[in-house]
Amino acid sequence: MSGHEKTQMHLFRLILEEGPLTLYTANAKLDVPIGTIHRHIKELTSSKKIKIYRNLEKSGRKKIPYGPTLVGLVYFYRFDKTIPERLENYFLKWLEFDDFLSELREEGFTEKNLARLKETKTLFKKYVHYFAGVEDQIDSLRNPDVIPRNVLLYIGEFLLALKPEYMRVWEDLYRKMPVIRKNADEYMESTIEFYKRLKKTRSNLKEK
Structure with missing residues (x-):
């Protein structure tokens, strides 16, 4: 993993654990120039790994909050060992945010699922694990010699x-x-x- 990718991974984990985060809050917590963080946030947003949490958004660039997406969770689950270990905790934390909850519903988590947190925690872990496997297979297409x-x-x-x-x-x-x-x-x-x-x-x- 390149230095560029490692910085993005650390930034995503910071957002997972302490977010929703603004650009300036992330800059205060990471030993990385603000211009670099801004570029990474722009790239992560463009690739749909994070997004603006609209329900918390306030006026001014300093107050734009960013949170994780399911795409981001699935992607970094494959590389950051912290995420599989703490996935249930992350699920419970972000379930409190409407922007994350709406994604779960779009992906097929029903109200019945969401009403049974104990079962849904396990279902969510299986969902992320499965689609991380799908992403691994997609990545392998870039190296056809192994297929x-x-x-x-x-x-x-x-x-x-x-x-x-x-x-x-x-x-x-x-x-x-x-x-x-x-x-x-x-x-x-x-x-x-x-x-x-x-x-x-x-x-x-x-x-x-």
Whole structure:
């Protein structure tokens, strides 16, 4: 991790633990020039890892408060060992802020979830852990040498399927080339098996 990334990680952790923070409060707590902090806050806001907490916003740049986003939590969870260890505490703290609560609702945390804090703390940890894993997989695409060739082909074919002009070509290849047909059939069978498991899980939920 570069020095630039480490500074952002430390700034994000400071916001998590002591925020919502303004630029000037962060400058008072970090041994970093205010211009550097301002640049990092701008970058973190642009990448949606932090945001202005509008319900606390006051007039003047000195009083603009910044807090974490779910994107930021998922991202830094992967690199900062403090976050997994204290995730439940962070969840309980930021749950008190409407700006954070609205994100949870947008992501699918229901009022029923939020009314059961003990269960939701665990659910939230699983949510962050899962999507951190998803981000790891996305990152691995930047280093295709570590991804099996057949998986890369599936990803490429899936993205190509979004382009209608390739569909007729693929249909012709599927009809006339047994290896392509075999690979496509195996992928579809594994996908069907995955959805069967999802359907079974959904049925079990309905029975409760």
